[in-house]
Amino acid sequence: MTGQEMHQLATRLYPICRSITGAGVRETLAVLQEYLAIEIKAVPSGTQVFDWVVPDEWAVSEAWLADRQGRRVIDFADHNLHLLQYSEPFCGVVSRAELESHLHSLPNQPTLIPYKTSYYRKDWGFCLSEEQKATLLDPEYEVHIATNLAPGVLNYGELFIPGRTNEEILISTHICHPSLANDNLSGILVALNTALHFSKTSSHYSIRLVFVPGTIGAITWLATNQHSSIKHGLVITGVGAEREFHYKLTRSESAEIDLVAELTLRESGHPFHILPFSPYGYDERQYNSPGIALPVGCLMRTPHGTYPEYHTSADNLAFLQPTALAESSDLLIQILSNLSANRIYRNLSPFCEPQLGKRGLYASDPAENMAFLWVLNLSDGTHSLLDIATRSVIPFAQIMTVADRLVSAGLLECVG
Amino acid sequence: MTGQEMHQLATRLYPICRSITGAGVRETLAVLQEYLAIEIKAVPSGTQVFDWVVPDEWAVSEAWLADRQGRRVIDFADHNLHLLQYSEPFCGVVSRAELESHLHSLPNQPTLIPYKTSYYRKDWGFCLSEEQKATLLDPEYEVHIATNLAPGVLNYGELFIPGRTNEEILISTHICHPSLANDNLSGILVALNTALHFSKTSSHYSIRLVFVPGTIGAITWLATNQHSSIKHGLVITGVGAEREFHYKLTRSESAEIDLVAELTLRESGHPFHILPFSPYGYDERQYNSPGIALPVGCLMRTPHGTYPEYHTSADNLAFLQPTALAESSDLLIQILSNLSANRIYRNLSPFCEPQLGKRGLYASDPAENMAFLWVLNLSDGTHSLLDIATRSVIPFAQIMTVADRLVSAGLLECVG
């Protein structure tokens, strides 16, 4: 998909009211199934998942606030951010004073509707702009929240793309946000496009994609699935805005995915920032917990909470840029390609230099000769191609090419 | 004790003529026994202690220098620094020229009396100010040094404060200097006050304090006592003047005491300096010798030889500041407290994050939440609380508090 095509698909998905459970997630995954055979899994409410319990499923019929004249001044039908996520049902007339504690707005961003949730504390509420709130001058309002919280299921999507080995790369992206474009339709689209690429390409690693509700979805997936084949992982989120790339390191801060992501970013020419690990942020929190201990980094352009559009109605389709989606997708594909290519070789003619000239490998380009010599010198079964590229300061792609040529010439074999 | 009370006690101890042996050390330790049950140990002269031999005991009856008119121009009774320590007995009239080699003064600090010793080379002498020396114009002087060097004992004080475990922290301070206030009544007082604190407090570690004559006393103690339970140690000296703190690292420069001392200094807000290890200075030389190999650092405000008052009569009670004594004492108590608190925990709910909200641990303060998440994430049985505080850049006290709350909630257990 081009950036434009991804943006068009985002336009289709944007209005759907996703949450950690409910029809919105299923509807979204069904759209993705038009592209790839993503499985839609369902885990019943009440299932114990590690320290957590899968919550009741949430459904919204309608939700509005009406003034004394019966005018619907706030309506979920206008914007699904208007309803506090996981609002319990409530119908009745409440005083303006009582209503106050159920209204969520942003005094410093008076034109924007905030995104708010109350998954684990029973509550109801409306989110609205500070400007809208200022017009609510009646002494009382009619509240009509027709939602349903009842045993159902939590859904997530999963796709497995077989590689040449059973070792897996995990790509995880959260799918629980309603009408927010960058956070996280962008992650969903970039993951989907990357999957499309690898479904047509042979790669060392198998790739497992999970489209999960944030926190509870990742926990549910980890609690109900084997993950011992996962060697590397990435959480993809906030990759649709024209901002500089940010890569957040895994818990060890020195996993292979950390090194490959940094090298790929450096070679991409895009400005980027490497962030230290912290046990906060997105679902990398769960993957990097001490009992799970998967080396999962996080690729973003917009780290959580650091940009004014974050968790507001300004994170809309205009904030999402086709070029940004395309760049992010290209970068993710390149990271995964580099990870797959980052193998360890053994020089089969390790005693002194082999005679390159007699094999037609002696290049007129001195830089190419250096690449041959570095790969031969360091391929002792302990250095990966990434190690060689890093130490020699030669582009990874050239190191890869040279390694392939040396394999063809019988001078190198892959050992890991 | 307050800083003022420590200073008052210093005033009482200041006039006593301490040396590496003799009545002064016993008298000093007897005063300390008014506060805590310090044991006074005695090791006979002639005892072989590793490569050394406990020397004869030194006693001074009187010592003076008189001019031709019989006036006592220099008298030990005026200031005990006037007598070269370990002067052998000598009575007789000597020419001014012969006297010259027995006079010790400081040309660059003409008003100060230096502190000099001759423990292992038989000699006698007087220490005096350059100004006093300039008045010695007679052709000859009567020398009267009534000292005694004879088999006796070397004394040191020792105090053991039991903790919750048998693992010990060693606090060592030298007690052999006569009327010098900062060097080292300050060390004696700060060690005493710290001992008073821990005699009323429960702590992970037992604390062993030794009040020893410098060099030969530390060697004697090491040669005649078991020290296999000592896990960490500190030499305390020169902590009574209003100067910036200095912490000298142990031989490995990366012992736990090094990390804890540096963190505690950093969090104290006091300016401080970390000094590399060197095999010179105070008794850390002996504790860090290759055969002893105890991780013993050294806490000072005034490193040896780096300040004009060093080993002179200007290191007096006016140089000793109550506020400096109080600060040093507080800091040492904090270092030992942090060392005791620096335990390793294991997260008992290590698979993804535990649900903090249902346990009432979800804090409204984001910084507190981060502390919970960091402690849970890194408590895998390998990281100490110090490691966690350092990596998260969260104050150690907050990390400790959060760990206690997680233990209470059943989410954490101490494993080391």
Place this chain on the structure above:
Amino acid sequence: MTGQEMHQLATRLYPICRSITGAGVRETLAVLQEYLAIEIKAVPSGTQVFDWVVPDEWAVSEAWLADRQGRRVIDFADHNLHLLQYSEPFCGVVSRAELESHLHSLPNQPTLIPYKTSYYRKDWGFCLSEEQKATLLDPEYEVHIATNLAPGVLNYGELFIPGRTNEEILISTHICHPSLANDNLSGILVALNTALHFSKTSSHYSIRLVFVPGTIGAITWLATNQHSSIKHGLVITGVGAEREFHYKLTRSESAEIDLVAELTLRESGHPFHILPFSPYGYDERQYNSPGIALPVGCLMRTPHGTYPEYHTSADNLAFLQPTALAESSDLLIQILSNLSANRIYRNLSPFCEPQLGKRGLYASDPAENMAFLWVLNLSDGTHSLLDIATRSVIPFAQIMTVADRLVSAGLLECVG
């Protein structure tokens, strides 16, 4: 030999036409035999040496280019750089156009003759200055290249200087260049002079010197000799010009030779540069190949290709400086001496400090005392004298002296 004597010997060796095989190498080694009993080894053409084959031996009778009037405009007899090394025989008249591809000159250095070779691609050619080339205006020229390429031998020189142990230091220098003074008569002379020094001195290590044709010679030596006793090595090249020293690290970049070379350079007072390892340059390429894996650094003043005289007729006897040769020789001797002296000791009185005074070791010089204390403190069987010099920032020579005195006093023993 003095620098002047080395330069005189260079003057004698300069006109000889050396190549990777042939009489020039034998003639050169025969001159060196006047100084030391260097063995001249011969390996037959056709011998398989790892991935390579020893080439045919090359001999030159005469080689010239004549114009239509029969004037010899370029003649090997004038300068042996004029003939492309390993030119095959060729006699005939060729057009100026056809001749062009057989002429090698340097447009940017129009007065200099370049040094060129074609060992493994059959070719013939002349090297000449751009100015000479500009005079070749005739439509055709007579080429007369009377060379011979036929089975013979490859020669190299080898010298073993026994030390107190069988562990060896390898000194390797290339001997295949014709009239180039700095590259590499300088290396040959400095190696020879260093060998003269150690032939009269006792040293911990045995020293093995090899005078080998570049690349094929080093490969041949490695393929046909045991080298398991070699613990450290150095390639010596380009050490005769008045340029700053360059030391190129071994493949691990942290071998003992790397540390010793850097310390020796630092203490020498000469400006110097440490270069990273790269699998290019001189014969360190072969010694550091993964199957050989010898820790061999490279000592130079002029790294290859970085100076205008490189591989041209300007690398002549005027470019070679007696003072530079003497300095390089002194430095190499010092590196090898330090390497031999860099032993590990054990403190025999490790429990606290030994009493230096009673052994007459208590120095009035505080710096000397510190040297005693550092050596005693760190001599626990794991730290070498180099480690101690580095950590204490005390000159290596002083650390060595102090170690010797402590051994004499029975306080230290050598353990490795």
